[in-house]
Structure formats: C-alpha cells, structure tokens
Amino acid sequence: GENVEQHPSTLSVQEGDSAVIKCTYSDSASNYFPWYKQELGKRPQLIIDIRSNVGEKKDQRIAVTLNKTAKHFSLHITETQPEDSAVYFCAASKGGSYIPTFGRGTSLIVHP
Amino acid sequence: DSGVTQTPKHLITATGQRVTLRCSPRSGDLSVYWYQQSLDQGLQFLIQYYNGEERAKGNILERFSAQQFPDLHSELNLSSLELGDSALYFCASSVDTRQETQYFGPGTRLLVL
Numbered sequence: 001g002e003n004v005e006q007h008p009s010t011l012s013v014q015e016g017d018s019a020v021i022k023c024t025y026s027d028s029a030s031n032y033f034p035w036y037k038q039e040l041g042k043r044p045q046l047i048i049d050i051r052s053n054v055g056e057k058k059d060q061r062i063a064v065t066l067n068k069t070a071k072h073f074s075l076h077i078t079e080t081q082p083e084d085s086a087v088y089f090c091a092a093s094k095g096g097s098y099i100p101t102f103g104r105g106t107s108l109i110v111h112p
Numbered sequence: 113d114s115g116v117t118q119t120p121k122h123l124i125t126a127t128g129q130r131v132t133l134r135c136s137p138r139s140g141d142l143s144v145y146w147y148q149q150s151l152d153q154g155l156q157f158l159i160q161y162y163n164g165e166e167r168a169k170g171n172i173l174e175r176f177s178a179q180q181f182p183d184l185h186s187e188l189n190l191s192s193l194e195l196g197d198s199a200l201y202f203c204a205s206s207v208d209t210r211q212e213t214q215y216f217g218p219g220t221r222l223l224v225l
Contacts, residue, residue: 032212043114043202043216044155051212089155097168098212099145102155 002027004092006103014111019080021106023090024072030092033073034100035064038087047088048075080110115139116205116217124223130191133220135203137184143167143206144186145214146178150199161186162208193224 003026013019025033031052036044050057050064050073057064061080066073077084087107091100115138125131137144146158148171157170161180172178175193180186190197200221204214 034213036216041221043218045114045216046213049213093212097160098206098214099157099160099168099170100214101157104154 002030002092002094002101004090004101004103006090006106008106009104010107010109012109012111013080015080015082017080019077019084019108019110021075021088021090021108022072023074023092023103024070025092025101026071027092027094028068028071030094032093032095032098032100033064033066034091034093035075036089036091036102038089038105040086044089077108080108082110082112084108085110114215114217116141116203116215118201118203118217118220120220121218122221122223124225125193126225127193127195129193129224130189131193131222133188133190133201133203133222135186135188135205135217137186137203137205138215140207141205141215142184142208144180144184145204145206146172146186146188147202147204147216148199149202149219150196153199155202158188190222195224198222198224 034049038044063076087105090103093100117136143162158172160168203217
C-alpha cells in the first residue's frame with residue numbers, strides 16, 4: 001500500500017518568514033495530493049490540493065509543488081502569521097476510491 | 113463549517129462498553145468516510161460507505177463496525193472498548209467515490225477510562 005513520509009515533524013519560524021513542509025510517497029499511481037490544516041482539537045481543513053497533471057499550484061500565501069519523478073510534494077507558506085500555527089498534514093490518494101494515506105503531520109509554530 | 117455534522121462531541125465511557133458515533137454528511141454527498149486520530153497512530157482511515165454500501169476498509173478493528181442508512185447518515189459502532197480506543201473519530205464526506213475532495217466533520221472525542 002501507499003506510504004507517506006512527512007518532514008519535519010516540528011517547524012518553528014518567526015512571523016514573516018517562509019515555511020516549507022515536505023512529503024514523499026511510495027505509490028507511483030497516486031494522483032491526488034491534498035494538504036490539511038488542523039488547529040488544536042478541531043477538524044482537518046483542506047487548504048490546498050494538487051493533481052498529478054500539475055506541477056505547481058498557488059493560492060495567495062500558500063503554494064504546493066509536485067515532483068512526480070521523485071515522488072515528492074511540498075507545501076510552501078510565505079509571510080507566515082501567528083494564525084498559521086497549526087498541524088499540517090499531507091496526503092496521497094489515487095483514483096477509484098481516493099482513500100487518502102496521511103503523513104504524520106508537521107506542527108508549525110509561528111512566533112510573533 | 114464544512115456542512116458535515118457529528119454527534120456527540122465528547123464521549124466518556126468505561127472499558128468493555130459499547131458506543132455509537134453518528135455522522136451526517138454534507139447535503140448531496142453520497143460517500144462517507146470514518147477516520148481515527150490518535151497521538152501515536154496519526155490520522156488513520158477506518159472505513160468508507162457509498163450510498164448505503166461498504167466501499168473500502170482500512171485499519172478497522174473487528175470490534176468496530178459501521179453502516180450508512182437510507183437517509184445517508186452513518187454510524188460507527190465501537191464495542192468491547194479498550195483504553196487504546198481513546199481517540200478523536202472524524203467523519204468526512206464527498207460527493208461520490210470519484211470526487212477526491214473530502215470535507216471533515218468536527219469529530220467526536222472518545223475517552224475510555
């Protein structure tokens with residue numbers, strides 16, 4: 001089955017800095033890669049996703065890149081703000097049932 | 113608010129007991145997914161239902177079962193509870209099985225004492 005590795009497990013940055021979270025996946029058939037943000041005790045919220053026919057996608061301060069050859073994808077957050085502090089999960093899934101396999105999560109801490 | 117609702121929000125029970133968690137998907141969504149989130153195991157897929165039928169199974173224990181009713185709400189039944197079953201249980205829904213995007217409910221926090 002699919003295996004998703006996510007790094008780092010914790011990321012501490014100063015407000016205004018950029019943050020990068022990286023994930024690798026094992027199943028070359030995976031073609032959908034969502035990113036979720038989860039605040040403490042709350043539900044995971046989809047913040048951005050990318051499909052395998054696209055190499056990069058951007059939404060305001062958030063961007064995701066995908067390298068299918070290397071089987072890795074990354075989340076980039078620019079101009080971080082304290083409200084960006086949360087746990088971020090990457091996931092990989094493929095057509096059929098689109099059941100996602102999640103990474104273990106990255107705890108992002110943005111210091112004011 | 114994702115439009116997915118879950119009840120109860122919190123549940124405290126004892127080992128050996130049985131509980132039922134309930135989920136109502138977004139209006140129009142036919143597919144429901146159940147996930148367990150614990151500190152040591154992360155976010156794990158349990159089971160998926162589509163329009164009343166089981167579609168996929170993940171790491172679901174035999175003590176756990178689920179169903180989806182004609183009105184599309186779903187219930188997750190957890191029996192013979194153990195301390196290790198304490199976790200957050202999320203339900204998510206999507207339009208159908210071909211739709212990648214899933215919307216998560218607020219979760220049920222289960223504490224087994």
